[in-house]
Amino acid sequence: MTHVIDGNAVAQRIRxxxxxxxxxxxxxxxxxxxxxVLMSDDPAxxxxxxxxxxxxxxxxxxxxxxEIDPDAPAEELFETVEELxxxxxxxxxxxQMPVPDHVDQRAVLRAIDPEKDVDGFHPENVGRLVxxxxxxxxxxxxxxxxxxxxxxxxxxxxxAVVVGRSDxxxxxxxxxxxxxxxxxxxxxxxxxxxxxxxxxxxxxxDIVVAAAGVPEMIDGSMLSDGVVVIxxxxxxxxxxxxxxxxxxxxxxxxxxxxxxxxITPVPGGVGPMTRAMLLxxxxxxxxxxxxVEIEL
Ligand code: NDP
Numbered sequence: 704m705t706h707v708i709d710g711n712a713v714a715q716r717i718r719x720x721x722x723x724x725x726x727x728x729x730x731x732x733x734x735x736x737x738x739x740v741l742m743s744d745d746p747a748x749x750x751x752x753x754x755x756x757x758x759x760x761x762x763x764x765x766x767x768x769x770e771i772d773p774d775a776p777a778e779e780l781f782e783t784v785e786e787l788x789x790x791x792x793x794x795x796x797x798x799q800m801p802v803p804d805h806v807d808q809r810a811v812l813r814a815i816d817p818e819k820d821v822d823g824f825h826p827e828n829v830g831r832l833v834x835x836x837x838x839x840x841x842x843x844x845x846x847x848x849x850x851x852x853x854x855x856x857x858x859x860x861x862x863a864v865v866v867g868r869s870d871x872x873x874x875x876x877x878x879x880x881x882x883x884x885x886x887x888x889x890x891x892x893x894x895x896x897x898x899x900x901x902x903x904x905x906x907x908x909d910i911v912v913a914a915a916g917v918p919e920m921i922d923g924s925m926l927s928d929g930v931v932v933i934x935x936x937x938x939x940x941x942x943x944x945x946x947x948x949x950x951x952x953x954x955x956x957x958x959x960x961x962x963x964x965x966i967t968p969v970p971g972g973v974g975p976m977t978r979a980m981l982l983x984x985x986x987x988x989x990x991x992x993x994x995v996e997i998e999l
Contacts, residue, residue, distance in 0.1 A: 706854060706965040713853045714846075714975035718762050721986050724997035725763045728989055735764045735989035737795040737821065737981075738787045742771040742780050742806065748799050755797070758978050764985055767793065777806040781814055788816040794992055795821035795985040800871075818992065821984035824870065832875060835882050839984045844876035846976025847912060847933050848886040854965050856910065856931050863889040864904050866921065866953070867914035872935055876912055901925070913953035923958030932959050932966040935973050 728735060737759055741752045752768070759766035769787075771779055780802065787796045796819045798811050812820075817827040823839040831838050840848075851858060863880045867873035873893060880889040894904050896915075902925040905911050913921050914935035926932065936953030952969030960966055967973055983999060990997040 705960050705963050707960070708850055708854045708965055708967045708972060710846075710850060710967060710972040710975045713850055714979035716853070717849060717976070717979040717983060718758075720999070721762050721982055724986050724990065724999055727997050728986070728993060728995055729763075731993060731995045733989055733993040733995065735795075735986050736767060736793050737764055737797065737985045738767040738769060738790075738793045740769045740771065740780070740783055740787070740796065740798045742775070742802050743773050743799060745801075748801075752799050754978060755981060758982055759985070762982055764982060773803045780806055780811065784811065784814045788814075788819065793819065794989040795819055795981075797822055797981070819988060821981060821988055822871075823875070823984070829870075829875075833878055835884065839987065840879065840980070841871060841875040842980035842984065843872050843914075843935060843973060843977045844879050845983075846973060846980045847876060847935070848879055849980070850933065850967065850973070850976055851910070851931070852886060854931070856965060858886055858910065859888040861889045861909040862907060863891045863910040863912065864894060864908035865891065865912045865914065866894045866901065866905070867912075867916070867935070868893050868895045869914065872914040873912075876914070915953050917953055918951050919955040920953055921959065922955035923960075923962045926959055926962040928962055929964045930962055932963045933973060934967050934969050936969065937974060 739752050739755055756766045756768055769783055787793050796815050802808055812824045815825055817825045820828050821839055823841040828838050865873050865877045877891050877893045880887055880891040892904055894901055905925045906927050910931045912933045918938040918940050932954055934952035934954040938951050939948045940951050942949035950970055987999055
């Protein structure tokens with residue numbers, strides 16, 4: 704029987720687990736606070752930010768919502784980040800990406816105080832992750848580690864193949880897999896659009912993490928029996944539904960499930976974990992900023 708890993712259930716356990724830490728912080732006069740900054744009128748970005756706000760409210764994290772006109776000068780965003788950096792009540796800052804073309808995205812990531820960078824994308828935090836001394840693990844790959852742990856998948860000594868090399872998913876995932884630490888110790892291959900014979904790589908894998916953003920590109924014929932499949936992709940494809948589209952992953956679920964010992968669905972797999980780990984990082988930030996010991 705293939706284990707379909709329930710990301711919603713694991714994410715709920717993560718959120719429940721934050722309750723005690725939030726109570727400990729409250730007893731010390733601290734309410735974890737996340738500031739989200741949205742400089743976009745893209746409906747998907749707006750939805751992501753409002754979901755993050757709702758998640759915060761559910762667990763008792765205070766959410767500050769800053770919206771900037773997408774046509775405003777870049778300075779407005781940088782000034783906002785500076786103000787949030789200086790605001791002692793703010794523990795975490797998240798600037799929703801992508802920002803408009805006239806704003807230098809890398810400069811935005813560098814502008815955020817690394818201690819408040821709960822996405823883990825500031826170069827200092829990327830460096831710490833690579834060095835095996837992560838302050839905040841980026842939410843999606845961290846969530847995947849938690850999913851694998853919940854599904855009793857030991858990564859040690861396994862052959863892991865990560866399809867995709869983005870800064871937010873593929874690269875940090877590969878970095879976590881190669882760490883000399885629980886959830887790591889995997890022999891890791893990173894594939895991308897220039898990889899030759901991707902199927903040969905995925906077929907040789909014990910664990911496949913698909914993060915390419917190509918609908919259902921990995922099917923059962925590209926996998927070996929017993930593989931663990933983690934599908935990160937969220938792709939809109941035209942469909943005969945009320946909205947006119949449906950969401951599919953990077954994996955063809957039905958044929959992959961025939962081969963897999965464990966697999967994540969889309970939706971309901973990695974997505975909820977990404978959101979839960981943002982809350983986790985925000986609570987962690989609040990604990991370290993207030994110098995209060997919390998169990999996470
Ligand atoms: P990017 O577009 O930044 O990166 C995609 C990567 O996949 C690139 O490295 C690209 O290679 C590689 N790639 C593209 N096509 C192929 C191919 N045919 N074969 C092999 N590799 C390929 O995407 P993200 O990492 O930001 O996101 C990936 C997917 O995950 C998207 O569907 C996104 O929506 C989803 N996502 C889901 C999250 C969640 O919480 N579930 C969170 C973040 C993202 P190259 O570098 O050569 O261009």
